Amino acid sequence: MEKKRVEEQEGVPVALPKVDRFGFVKQETSATDGPTKSRSALEHEREERRIRKWRKMIGVGGSDWKHYVRRKPHVVKRRIRKGIPDCLRGLVWQLISGSRDLLLMNPGVYEQLVIYETSASELDIIRDISRTFPSHIFFQQRHGPGQRSLYNVLKAYSVYDRDVGYVQGMGFVAGLLLLYMSEEDAFWLLVALLKGAVHAPMEGLYLVGLPLVQQYLFQLDHLVKEYLPKLGEHFAQEMINPSMYASQWFITVFSYSFPFHLALRIWDVFLFEGVKIVFKVGLALLKYCHDDLVKLPFEKLIHALRNFPNDAMNPDMLLPMAYSIKVSKRLEELKEEYEKENGKLSDRIRQKLQPS
Amino acid sequence: MARRPDEDYDYLFKVVLIGDSGVGKSNLLSRFTRNEFCLESKSTIGVEFATRTLQVEGRTIKAQIWDTAGQERYRAITSAYYRGALGALLVYDVTKPTTFDNVSRWLKELRDHADSNIVIMLIGNKTDLKHLRAVATEDAQGFAEKEGLSFIETSALEATNVEKAFQTILSEIYRIISKKSLASDEPAPTSIKEGKTLVVGPQDNNTKKTCCSTS
Ligand SMILES: Nc1nc2c(ncn2[C@@H]2O[C@H](COP(=O)(O)OP(=O)(O)O)[C@@H](O)[C@H]2O)c(=O)[nH]1
Ligand SMILES: [Mg+2]
Numbered sequence: 028m029e030k031k032r033v034e035e036q037e038g039v040p041v042a043l044p045k046v047d048r049f050g051f052v053k054q055e056t057s058a059t060d061g062p063t064k065s066r067s068a069l070e071h072e073r074e075e076r077r078i079r080k081w082r083k084m085i086g087v088g089g090s091d092w093k094h095y096v097r098r099k100p101h102v103v104k105r106r107i108r109k110g111i112p113d114c115l116r117g118l119v120w121q122l123i124s125g126s127r128d129l130l131l132m133n134p135g136v137y138e139q140l141v142i143y144e145t146s147a148s149e150l151d152i153i154r155d156i157s158r159t160f161p162s163h164i165f166f167q168q169r170h171g172p173g174q175r176s177l178y179n180v181l182k183a184y185s186v187y188d189r190d191v192g193y194v195q196g197m198g199f200v201a202g203l204l205l206l207y208m209s210e211e212d213a214f215w216l217l218v219a220l221l222k223g224a225v226h227a228p229m230e231g232l233y234l235v236g237l238p239l240v241q242q243y244l245f246q247l248d249h250l251v252k253e254y255l256p257k258l259g260e261h262f263a264q265e266m267i268n269p270s271m272y273a274s275q276w277f278i279t280v281f282s283y284s285f286p287f288h289l290a291l292r293i294w295d296v297f298l299f300e301g302v303k304i305v306f307k308v309g310l311a312l313l314k315y316c317h318d319d320l321v322k323l324p325f326e327k328l329i330h331a332l333r334n335f336p337n338d339a340m341n342p343d344m345l346l347p348m349a350y351s352i353k354v355s356k357r358l359e360e361l362k363e364e365y366e367k368e369n370g371k372l373s374d375r376i377r378q379k380l381q382p383s
Numbered sequence: 384m385a386r387r388p389d390e391d392y393d394y395l396f397k398v399v400l401i402g403d404s405g406v407g408k409s410n411l412l413s414r415f416t417r418n419e420f421c422l423e424s425k426s427t428i429g430v431e432f433a434t435r436t437l438q439v440e441g442r443t444i445k446a447q448i449w450d451t452a453g454q455e456r457y458r459a460i461t462s463a464y465y466r467g468a469l470g471a472l473l474v475y476d477v478t479k480p481t482t483f484d485n486v487s488r489w490l491k492e493l494r495d496h497a498d499s500n501i502v503i504m505l506i507g508n509k510t511d512l513k514h515l516r517a518v519a520t521e522d523a524q525g526f527a528e529k530e531g532l533s534f535i536e537t538s539a540l541e542a543t544n545v546e547k548a549f550q551t552i553l554s555e556i557y558r559i560i561s562k563k564s565l566a567s568d569e570p571a572p573t574s575i576k577e578g579k580t581l582v583v584g585p586q587d588n589n590t591k592k593t594c595c596s597t598s
Contacts, residue, residue, distance in 0.1 A: 064500075151404070151454065154404060154405045155404070155405075155426050157423060158423070158425050158426040159425070159426070161423035161424070161425060162423075167423075193454050194454065195404065195427075195452055195454045195456075195457065196428045196456075197424050198426075202540060233456070235456060235459075236459045237456065237457070237459045237460060240459075240460065241459070241516075249481060270429065270430070270460050270463070271430065271432070274428060274429035274430075274460060275428040275429055278428055278429070283428055284423070284425075325436055326432075326447070329432050333431075373412060
């Protein structure tokens with residue numbers, strides 16, 4: 028896989044920078060790294076067994092997957108919540124997102140988009156390329172393979188869907204995918220997500236007016252008030268609203284500023300279960316830090332909401348907490364409430380797209 | 384409520400940083416508040432926020448600065464942050480003429496969403512890239528005069544004029560505010576001091592909050 032490729036730049040041999048196990052260049056106190064303690068033989072054995080189970084579930088090249096999911100959806104859900112083995116992640120993501128099918132149904136389309144079409148967003152994309160995962164070894168080299176793939180995927184998407192085009196934040200989503208699959212696979216996964224192959228389409232996060240961001244922030248605001256009333260009250264007093272801290276949670280599905288090992292675990296569940304995991308993780312974070320947050324005044328509060336402590340970022344603690352928070356029913360009700368005020372999402376989108 | 388030592392200031396001024404994406408807003412902010420610059424910084428998603436307390440005209444001013452994503456699409460969420468801002472730093476990139484051409488659009492954006500008496504400063508950033516300069520100082524200066532904006536050129540990379548830019552806009556805000564409080568019948572200076580933030584429309588959120596918390 029390409030992420031392993033670290034070449035000298037322009038013929039000048041460079042010392043290889045130290046990277047963590049996901050390829051992020053290490054800072055002294057790297058928060059991007061997961062637990063690094065050397066694994067015991069027992070743990071190693073357990074991991075091997077887990078991978079074997081997963082392989083069986085997937086079948087060769089994913090051939091048994093659909094069958095398995097239909098027969099034992101709960102087993103699949105439980106296993107995904109525990110984390111997809113890193114070596115199978117790319118493949119499994121493509122299977123659960125429905126992108127594999129899109130790819131097979133559209134041979135040659137990606138190449139066409141990349142090579143022959145031009146996009147109005149090309150300059151916007153180029154401007155952001157070096158500002159996307161700047162600390163990852165794969166994306167660091169100017170015009171290197173990482174940056175080129177990222178550009179191609181984003182450009183192809185901006186042509187494929189000219190209403191969305193390119194919006195800042197999409198690069199982090201595409202970048203994350205590119206660490207686990209080829210350009211073409213990443214492109215179709217992006218399509219599957221934005222067009223809603225399996226779950227609610229994400230395109231409303233990026234269309235003019237960011238209508239879905241606005242709706243999600245409204246829903247989150249209410250969930251915080253209901254689920255963590257004391258904190259909700261404190262936020263209200265300090266005039267904190269979710270747009271100050273949570274826009275990027277939704278727009279990049281936690282890939283913008285969260286430790287990578289946590290982002291990956293969230294993505295495993297996000298692709299299988301949909302956006303409600305974003306709400307759940309958000310609420311779990313607030314709940315975990317609740318007692319500190321309720322004491323902080325406005326400015327410190329904003330800072331804390333953008334810099335959660337390291338111990339809050341442990342997926343094996345945070346995710347079980349998130350799973351235990353039930354949001355589906357309230358999300359649906361709040362969506363209806365929002366639509367009563369603002370109209371249905373499809374209408375909101377249409378309105379904005381038609382110049383008045 | 385007791386004042387914490389780090390909360391000790393005479394005024395709190397809210398300022399927004401706006402302008403096209405990539406012109407250097409986030410780095411101007413990090414240079415001003417933390418004296419840091421990053422060549423490979425991430426693009427801003429939504430809004431960011433930082434503060435710095437400094438002396439302006441003999442007063443202790445806390446600048447509360449909101450940095451916004453520059454891409455047009457993001458105005459749907461960022462324009463809400465113009466409300467209640469006393470100042471706006473409108474940044475363009477001296478090596479990218481389109482970012483200067485777009486300044487008028489940003490001004491319109493401010494007219495539509497910000498308080499009408501907001502102090503605006505035009506900033507041409509990246510002056511260190513001398514060989515790439517594409518917007519002449521005189522052109523920008525002329526434009527600023529015509530529009531009634533103050534104007535300065537900066538380099539966030541070399542830390543040139545960054546301090547001065549913020550000092551200038553904060554002084555300007557201060558002068559307007561102190562003039563205003565003299566003109567009003569209220570016993571001015573003390574009430575300003577206690578209210579901390581002042582002179583913003585009734586719709587401003589943070590103002591209300593700071594006022595309440597001190598009373
Ligand atoms: N040479 C130079 N580059 C700068 C300067 N300020 C910012 N940059 C670079 O321009 C790019 C965009 O900066 P950023 O602060 O993220 O822009 P923003 O999108 O307006 O927030 C980054 O690569 C910065 O390192 C400057 O004064 N000089
Ligand atoms: Mg920025």
